[in-house]
Amino acid sequence: MSEARLALVTGASSGIGLELARQFASNGYDLVVAAEDDAIHDVPDRLSEFGVAIQAVQVDLRTADGVEHLFNSVVEGGRELACAALNAGVGRGDMFLKSELADDLSIIDLNVRSTVHLSKLVLRDMANRNRGRVLLTSSVASMMPGSYQTVYNASKSFIQSFTKALQDELRNSPITVTALLPGPTDTDFFQRAKLMDAPIGRLPKDDPAKVAQQGYAALMRGDRQVVASSVSSKLMGAALRVLPDPIKAAGSRLISAPQGR
Numbered sequence: 001m002s003e004a005r006l007a008l009v010t011g012a013s014s015g016i017g018l019e020l021a022r023q024f025a026s027n028g029y030d031l032v033v034a035a036e037d038d039a040i041h042d043v044p045d046r047l048s049e050f051g052v053a054i055q056a057v058q059v060d061l062r063t064a065d066g067v068e069h070l071f072n073s074v075v076e077g078g079r080e081l082a083c084a085a086l087n088a089g090v091g092r093g094d095m096f097l098k099s100e101l102a103d104d105l106s107i108i109d110l111n112v113r114s115t116v117h118l119s120k121l122v123l124r125d126m127a128n129r130n131r132g133r134v135l136l137t138s139s140v141a142s143m144m145p146g147s148y149q150t151v152y153n154a155s156k157s158f159i160q161s162f163t164k165a166l167q168d169e170l171r172n173s174p175i176t177v178t179a180l181l182p183g184p185t186d187t188d189f190f191q192r193a194k195l196m197d198a199p200i201g202r203l204p205k206d207d208p209a210k211v212a213q214q215g216y217a218a219l220m221r222g223d224r225q226v227v228a229s230s231v232s233s234k235l236m237g238a239a240l241r242v243l244p245d246p247i248k249a250a251g252s253r254l255i256s257a258p259q260g261r
Contacts, residue, residue, distance in 0.1 A: 015187030019212030183233025
């Protein structure tokens with residue numbers, strides 16, 4: 001793998017993560033791709049047409065050992081990481097009083113804890129070389145209180161605040177940090193989050209390839225954030241910037257609560 005053209009993508013076995021990996025590969029980046037499921041081992045073959053080197057790492061990023069193992073796999077042999085897309089995330093739809101604590105803490109461990117841990121390792125490594133680009137996958141959900149997705153939305157709000165603070169701290173550095181805020185996207189997120197019996201599970205979804213394309217382009221431009229990908233998602237993002245929180249919470253309840261609740 002060439003040192004100057006290496007990218008890391010987490011949550012890369014499917015959905016937005018796989019499409020982000022495709023974007024990097026199609027633009028000549030060698031890759032380290034990571035996910036917790038067996039499907040991550042299929043990614044090198046799925047992207048073989050681009051002729052780049054792809055290393056698949058199956059790892060549970062909910063654990064500190066998993067994060068450290070992934071980072072060590074990336075920089076093994078003194079390799080230089082040019083770009084990192086920290087995309088791994090999970091959600092769960094339910095009323096907070098009814099959800100399992102283990103599920104809530106799992107969301108925090110993956111969406112928040114692992115992102116902070118991996119960002120610390122990646123950004124310190126980039127700072128040592130005074131160059132690099134990082135993309136953090138947030139969500140338009142970060143802009144609204146998440147009734148019936150309480151912990152998920154809060155986790156994405158954390159990512160937004162975290163990203164904005166990093167951007168300020170790195171304002172005089174060539175290192176860039178970009179937030180990707182997808183709207184509802186056609187991935188297995190809603191199935192895994194048990195949201196298929198809620199209205200949001202049946203609403204039209206954006207194409208993950210277009211979300212990834214817009215995210216990659218924003219990363220390369222050094223943009224602070226991008227709401228992706230459809231016009232409706234961008235309009236949703238614009239509306240959420242001005243609506244009061246009680247209205248946004250009610251809206252979340254309407255689309256996220258299972259029918260009949």
